[in-house]
Amino acid sequence: MQYHRIMLKLSGEALAGDKGTGFDEATARGVARQVKEAHDTGIEIGIVIGAGNFWRGRSSNRMDRVKADQIGMLATVMNCLYAAEIFRTEGMETAIYAPYPIGPYTQTFNKDLAIRDMREGKIVFFAGGTGHPYFSTDMAIALRAVETECDVMLFAKNVDGVYDDDPNLNPNARKYDEMTYHEILAKGLKVMDLPAAALSMENHMPAVLFALKEDKSIIRVVNGEKIGTTIVG
Numbered sequence: 001m002q003y004h005r006i007m008l009k010l011s012g013e014a015l016a017g018d019k020g021t022g023f024d025e026a027t028a029r030g031v032a033r034q035v036k037e038a039h040d041t042g043i044e045i046g047i048v049i050g051a052g053n054f055w056r057g058r059s060s061n062r063m064d065r066v067k068a069d070q071i072g073m074l075a076t077v078m079n080c081l082y083a084a085e086i087f088r089t090e091g092m093e094t095a096i097y098a099p100y101p102i103g104p105y106t107q108t109f110n111k112d113l114a115i116r117d118m119r120e121g122k123i124v125f126f127a128g129g130t131g132h133p134y135f136s137t138d139m140a141i142a143l144r145a146v147e148t149e150c151d152v153m154l155f156a157k158n159v160d161g162v163y164d165d166d167p168n169l170n171p172n173a174r175k176y177d178e179m180t181y182h183e184i185l186a187k188g189l190k191v192m193d194l195p196a197a198a199l200s201m202e203n204h205m206p207a208v209l210f211a212l213k214e215d216k217s218i219i220r221v222v223n224g225e226k227i228g229t230t231i232v233g
Contacts, residue, residue, distance in 0.1 A: 003222055005044040005118060007145035008035070009137065009155045012053035012079055014212050021053050023082055031156075032083070032090040034218040035123065039092060043222055044118040046148055048126050048141040049083060051075035069133035076137060077102060080127035093122045099131030111147050118148070138196035146203045153205060154221055155192070156212035161229035162191050178230045191231070204233040 014031060017024030039045055054075040055068075077098060084094040095117045098106040106127055107113065117124050126144045129137055145153045165173040181201030184191050191197070191209065200207060210217050210228025220227055 002041065002224065003043055003151040005046070005148070005150045006038075006222065007046045007048065007141055007148070007150045007153050008218070009141045009153065010047060010049045010083075010212070011157060012050040012075070013158065014156060015049070015079055015083060016053035023053070025086070028083060028086045029090060031212070031218075032087045032092070034216060035087065036090055036092055037219050038222045039121075039123065041222070044121075046114070046118060046124045046126060046144060046150065047080075047083070048137055048144060049076055049079040050137045051079065054078065066133040069129075069135075073129040073131070076129055076140075077106065077127040080125040081105060084123075084125050087123050093120075094125060095122045096125045096127055098126075098128035100128060102128070114144075115148050135195065136193045138193040139199070142192075142196040142199045142205065145205055146199065150205070153200070153207040154218070155207060155209040156218060157209055158211065158213070159209075160211035160214065160227070161209055162189065162231075176229045177226065178232065180232055184231070191229075200231075201233050206233065207231040 010031065013020065015023050015028050017027030035045060051072045055072045080096050084096050087094050096106040097109040097114055099109050101108055109126070114124050126140060129135060129140045130143055141153055159167070162176045162179060163173040164176070167173040181197045184197045185194060208221050208228050208230050210221055214227065217227065
């Protein structure tokens with residue numbers, strides 16, 4: 001099964017590589033080349049990027065949550081600016097949208113314009129989260145995927161799927177090949193933020209969680225190979 005339009009979620013760490021912080025150009029170019037290979041098959045692609053390579057404000061309870069989230073949203077803008085330029089130098093046209101004006105750096109989000117850009121073959125980056133505190137980039141990808149009428153959300157993570165326990169601590173942890181949003185909500189699984197899971201379930205937006213570091217994982221997922229964990233409504 002080949003998708004027509006996808007929304008890809010990259011963690012901030014996906015741009016940092018083994019460094020863990022900042023940018024690692026070789027890693028970012030590796031991701032860009034996979035995305036280009038998928039794009040060259042005719043798939044329309046939107047991308048949301050997290051901020052973990054720069055900021056994890058929620059880990060501190062000493063800072064006001066609103067301010068911490070605002071810093072994180074701006075960090076995602078930096079990540080999208082960087083990734084869009086890397087993608088451009090790898091031969092792709094790009095566009096960046098944010099939910100609020102950021103001078104000449106991005107366009108303010110507009111559903112019709114974003115869909116038009118994807119139809120015209122641009123890789124469209126959705127920066128700045130949802131524009132509101134208390135919502136993570138999980139909510140941002142769910143919201144933008146629903147708004148731009150995507151077929152699926154793809155979460156490129158550091159783990160190869162969803163487990164019933166931490167596989168780093170429990171060697172007998174069982175991996176789910178498929179699960180439902182209802183299970184995530186009922187069990188309170190930390191697969192994605194619960195508001196994002198609820199929005200995705202309500203709008204029947206499927207998702208696939210997989211390990212970015214696996215060989216050609218993005219290409220394999222968009223080509224329909226069963227890797228990672230598939231989540232359905």
